Amino acid sequence: MLPRLDQSAKIWNLIERIWSESGAWPEFIDAMHLVLSRNFDKDDFDFGVWASLPGLCCQAAGGNAPEPVAAAWLLFYTAAHLMDSLEDRDDPDPWWQAFGPGAAINLATGLYFSASLALQQMSALPLDQQTVQQINLQVLQPFMAMCSGQHQDLVDPAPTLEQYWRIAGAKSGEFFAIACHSGARLATDQADILRGFHQFGYNFGLLLQVLDDLKDYKDLSQRERIVDSRILSRSLPIVYVREVCADSVRERFDQLLSQAASDPDAVSALTQIIEENGGTLYLSVELEKFRDLALTGLDLAGVQNQHRTALVAILDKLYSPLS
DSSP: OOOOOTTTHHHHHHHHHHHHHTTOOHHHHHHHHHHHHHHHHHTTOOHHHHHHHHHHHHHHTTOOOOHHHHHHHHHHHHHHHHHHHHHTTOOOOHHHHTTOHHHHHHHHHHHHHHHHHHHHGGGGSSOOHHHHHHHHHHHHTHHHHHHHHHHHHHHOSSOOHHHHHHHHIIIIIHHHHHHHHHHHHTTOOOHHHHHHHHHHHHHHHHHHHHHHHHHHHHHHHTTOSOOOHHHHTTSHHHHHHHHHSOHHHHHHHHHHHHHTTTOHHHHHHHHHHHHHTTHHHHHHHHHHHHHHHHHHHHHHHTOOHHHHHHHHHHHHHTTGGGO
16 A cells, blocks of 8 residues: 555545546556555655645645545556656566566556546545636646657657657656646646746756766666666767767667666676766756756746745755656
């Protein structure tokens, strides 16, 4: 079971109620429980941190009762995370390894439909029909851009730096913008405020993406995991260095990249080229940029006092896995 922190108990109870009323078999509900638990444990983030993001944005904008949107976002996030792992051919988690990817796809499908059912719970909130319709669109429409970004990520083995940021914006930036913008929309329809929350969430997501790539790079340089050259070629340090280095260096770099899965010396040479060409420095600069842009979003939204402190704390918690 996931931890029932005070801030997330209502959200978790709503998810359980949706499942119990959906007609899903108990065995399938147990499996969805397991997916949620493994997902948040694996990412080193507790349930309460993720559950609080839409709710804090709602409260910061002057509202309350964000449970349907927060529950939907958490379920969408978990389903998308699972599908991304399958599509990237990551090592399977033990819970579905024995059953094959078909079982994992089926569970992701159940989580997607659970999220849609969670959005239907907005009808019980004191909101007018137009607001409910707008929030539904603001949650669901960005998924087309997200799927577009995922498609590009799957079919392009060596993106340019421009393509990398376009994909990252569609997949990660827009996804976290959904959480913040839709949470705030429960409280206000003021365009300037909503743009500020969107900016906060979008740059929150980009910062998370860069941190993920930085962690992968540290694992690579410290030999903490088996090298997958296909995934490595789409990682930001690799994309950046291929774009900025001289042609002669790029040719050597690509050769080393193709050998990295089987040759530890090639990995060492790769990391040396990345360091010499400012790859990790570039990531550090981008991290600071996205953090500043996220904070500027809170300024645009007029978020102050304890609400700002709470949102900044979640932003800064992103760094904790690397500390």
